Amino acid sequence: MHSDILIIGNGIAALSLVYHLTELGIDKDIIVLSEEPTTRTNSYLAQGGIAIEFGNATNKNKHIADTISCGIINNQTSTTTILSEAENSIRSIINSGLSFEYDHTGNLLKRREGGHSERRILYHSDTSGKHISDFLIQKVNANKRVKVIQNSFCFKLLREGNTCIGAEVYNTLENTVETIYAAKTILATGGAGALYSNTSNSSQSIGSGIALAKEIGAVITNMEFIQFHPTAFVRKEKTILISEALRGEGAYIKDRNGNRLDGVELLTRDRLSRILYDGMQNGEEYYLDCTDIPEEVLTKFDYVRNSLASFGIDISTTPIPIKPVAHYMCGGITTDVQGKTNIENLYAIGETADTGLHGANRLASNSLTEAITVPYLLTLDLLKSDWKESETSNINHYSVDICRNYTIRIDSLRTMMWEKCGIVRTNSDLEYLRNYIATEMGKLDENSSISYAKLKYKTMLETAMIIVDSSINRSENVGTFWKK
Known part of the structure; x- marks a missing residue:
């Protein structure tokens, strides 16, 4: 199979790329490849919104300063x-019909979240995440040159010289x-939160792109920085992320005796997660108290x-x-602002x-x-790109054996990652964990x-x-990194 563009993944970044490619007139064959529907992606489940400053240079500089701080x-x-x-990039999507919350005068409403000095979060x-994804899915479906392929796990990228020419894909149904x-x-x-036993992420978030890219020589950086979200409701059957926008609207954190943790509500996620972790190590329990938030505000948090x-x-x-959970991978495949890696055409x-x-x-x-923004900048770059058809390499042949079950081994890895490579780590x-992983790889x-199960475990x-090495x-x- 051949395509001009192969997009591996179907979250908001992938959908945004198809949107911008379409809007800016790049008329190419596109394959969007994924294991599961968009409704199972992390970005679909995103509660908060989009951090953005419009027009005012002073406010944009404050956003930049908050980000770097x-x-x-x-x-x-x-x-x-x-x-x-x-x-x-975001005005383009708004002008195409994506709506957010507005006040009675027609101005965009904005929330404030941890680490932000101003209210700048557009939200629905x-x-x-669901709202944005559903809008973008409509745009993707309207492009007749887009082929969406699900139930497919990419396990190998193909490289000729320093150029990526495609991928090998395992059909999980056939x-x-x-x-x-x-x-x-x-x-x-997407990210790698599903490597941890306590996570807000979907089960396919195992960092597969990282493993794929590293195998063909792409540079990987800052993988030690795994962000833990401090406020999640954790039960065996389900983990519910509790948006920090609730804290921005007046919710506060209490210990099991009802004492408030003063001044922690709008701390950055790393600092608050460590505070809760330290207390929990000493047997403390924590709660998010929303009971003082007015009813008209709580109605904006229907999902939670x-x-x-x-x-x-x-x-x-x-x-x-509440408990902290693995939430976001801050490092990853090293790229510029247009998504370019050190491997040509990847x-x-x-x-x-x-x-x-x-x-x-x-x-x-x-x-x-x-x-939303990096796919926009990538699209601008692709407008100037050379579109040579990819060359065909030798096809590999594989023996398939679906009899082996890896569930117990996967669960053990996730537990060990939480216990030994979590919020606070030791050498x-x-x-110990490195040796365990190396032994499992050898097996x-x-x-x-x-x-499918073996390829997924191998990727994990x-x-x-x-x-761990990072x-x-x-x-x-x-x-987010803390080592004793």
Whole structure:
């Protein structure tokens, strides 16, 4: 199979790219490849919104300053470019019909979240990700040159010289392998939160793009910086992320005795997560108290409210039990602001990319800003691009064996990542975990056959090893990274 553009992933970054390609007149064949529907992606579940400043240079500079204050080691040039260009990319989508919340005079309403000095978050109730995704899906479906392929797991990128020419894909329904050649390959595979037992992420968020890119020589950076969201309701059957926008509207955090943790509500996620982690290590329990928030404000948080109601919690009267969970991968495949990697014709966008915007700690709601803006800048670059048809390489042949079950081993890895490579780490724990992962990799290599479960576990091990190695190599505590 051949395509001009192969997009691996179907979250907001992938959908935004198709939108911008269409709007700016790039008339090419596009394949959007994914394991599961967009409704299972992390960005679809995003509650907060889009951090953006329109027009006013002073306010834009404040947004840039807040981002760098939060991330500390950000690439300042990339941060300035992305947050400055965000207005153009997001206005384009708004002008195409995407709506947010407005006041009675027609002005956009904005929320404030942790680390922000101003209200600058555009939102739609507490389901901004769903709202944006549903709008973009309509645009994608309207482009007749887009082919959406689901139930497909990309397990290998193809490289000739220093050029990516496509990918090998495992069909999870038919247990077959297909090769897709493409002039341009874009990784939009999301983060790696599902490597952890406690996470807000979907099950496919295993950092697959990281493993794919590293295998063919792409540069990977800052993988030790995994952001933990401080406020989630965690039960065996479901984890419900509690948007920090609630704290921006007046919710506060209490211990089990009802004592308020003063001054922590709008701390950045890394600082608040460590505060809660330290207390929990000493047997403390924490709650998010929304009972002082006016009813007319709580009605803007229907997703959280209804989700918790299914567990018997009325947030207007009852504090919510909370725990930190793995949430966002701040590092990733090293790219410029246009998503370019060091491999020709290979790009990365969204959470799988490290553009330098997030540094050591992502500022709340900057993820959707990046997921819409970098695809816009990539599209501008592709307007000037050379569109040579990709060359065909030798086709690999694989033996498929679907009899082996990896569920227990996957669960063990996720538990160990949480316990030994989580909010606070030690070198001894990391070395133990590294040896465990290496042993598991060796066991997989004993059998050359493949299956969806095996490929997924192999990818999890490879990405986990990158995170562990990066954690061992870092000596300075900064942002989300904390090692004793």
